[in-house]
Amino acid sequence: MSARFRDIARAAARFEIKVVPGGKHNRKLVRQGYRSYTIPAHNGDKSEVTDPYISGLCRNFQIDEPTFRKLL
Amino acid sequence: MGRVERRLFEAWLVVRRADDLPGEWVAHCLDFDIFAQGNSLTHAVEAAHEAIGLVLADDLGAKRDPNDRRAPQSFWDDLYDTIAQSQPIKGGKFSELVEDEIETLVSRIVVACNRVCDESKVSTPIMFEKAAASVPAHA
Numbered sequence: 499m500s501a502r503f504r505d506i507a508r509a510a511a512r513f514e515i516k517v518v519p520g521g522k523h524n525r526k527l528v529r530q531g532y533r534s535y536t537i538p539a540h541n542g543d544k545s546e547v548t549d550p551y552i553s554g555l556c557r558n559f560q561i562d563e564p565t566f567r568k569l570l
Numbered sequence: 571m572g573r574v575e576r577r578l579f580e581a582w583l584v585v586r587r588a589d590d591l592p593g594e595w596v597a598h599c600l601d602f603d604i605f606a607q608g609n610s611l612t613h614a615v616e617a618a619h620e621a622i623g624l625v626l627a628d629d630l631g632a633k634r635d636p637n638d639r640r641a642p643q644s645f646w647d648d649l650y651d652t653i654a655q656s657q658p659i660k661g662g663k664f665s666e667l668v669e670d671e672i673e674t675l676v677s678r679i680v681v682a683c684n685r686v687c688d689e690s691k692v693s694t695p696i697m698f699e700k701a702a703a704s705v706p707a708h709a
Contacts, residue, residue, distance in 0.1 A: 500590040501664065520624050523617035524606065533639065534628040536621035538607045548588045548596050551605040557642070 501570045504543040506549060509569035513561055532559050576684050579626065579636065582649055585614050585675040599679075600649060602626075603641040611669050626683045652676050680685065 507517045510527055517537070520526040524536040535558040539545050552570075556563040581601035588594040590605060591683070597606045597618035606621040608614035627638040630632070652674055 499587075521607070521620040522582075523613075524621045524624060526624055526628070533632075533634060534625055536604060536606065536624050538617065540608070540617075546591050546594070548594060548605070548607055549590045550596055550598065551607065554598075554603055554605045554641075558639075 500546050501546040502543070502546050503537065503539055503541075503547055505570050506537065506547055506552065506555070507543075508527055510555070510559075512569060513559060513566075515559060527555065527559075529559050535559065576682060577630070579622075579683060581622065581679050581681065583615065583618055583675075583677045583679050584645075584649060584652070585611055585618075585677070586673070598641070598645070600641040600645050602636055602639040603645075606637070609673060611667060611672065613679075615675075619679070622679075622681050623683065626681065630683065649676065683695045 506545055510517070513529065515527050515529040516519070518526045518528055520536055520539070523540055525539045526551065527537055535555055537555070538551065551553045553563060555561070556566050572583035579601070579656045581599050583597055583599050585595055585597045588596045591607075593609055594607050595609070595611050595614035597608070598604075599606075599618055599622055602622055602625055604618070604621050604625055606614055625639070626636050628634075629639075651674055656674075656676060666669040
């Protein structure tokens with residue numbers, strides 16, 4: 499199920515993941531000791547982000563996906 | 571200005587309509603397990619190129635191998651199934667594709683990553699580009 503950018507950013511912050519500037523279409527999520535990951539942000543904080551993206555985020559940062567989704 | 575180092579990366583990109591967001595397209599780069607989305611197929615591809623460029627920049631800057639980002643095998647199995655059921659578009663350009671005729675787009679893309687190096691630091695890439703042959707699937 500999709501989620502808004504701001505909700506994902508808030509949930510990610512619980513895992514010490516920070517949002518940093520990226521490019522025209524994307525921002526970046528960074529967490530110490532992990533590879534960075536991009537997040538779609540065409541419409542700023544209101545951007546709706548698709549479900550597969552959230553799964554990919556959890557894979558990248560080795561976060562338990564059900565736990566993360568409960569925070570959205 | 572330091573020396574410019576150029577590396578080419580090839581990757582598979584799968585673009586589909588988003589199941590959970592009407593009107594949105596989702597692009598998944600399997601080689602780097604990066605997702606992007608857009609309100610059109612072309613927009614999603616453009617966003618994917620940007621996203622790939624950003625992670626390549628970070629990985630190369632941190633001296634990490636971007637090829638270690640591969641998506642799980644299940645995504646690759648889906649890719650091979652999609653290709654087996656697809657019809658190729660010869661010389662296809664993303665901008666010329668008709669979205670209504672496409673269920674899934676599978677494309678091999680090339681990303682060129684330039685970075686400026688000197689003795690003490692490595693800057694972020696300054697350019698990436700795309701080239702592709704496109705294959706829509708009729709699922």
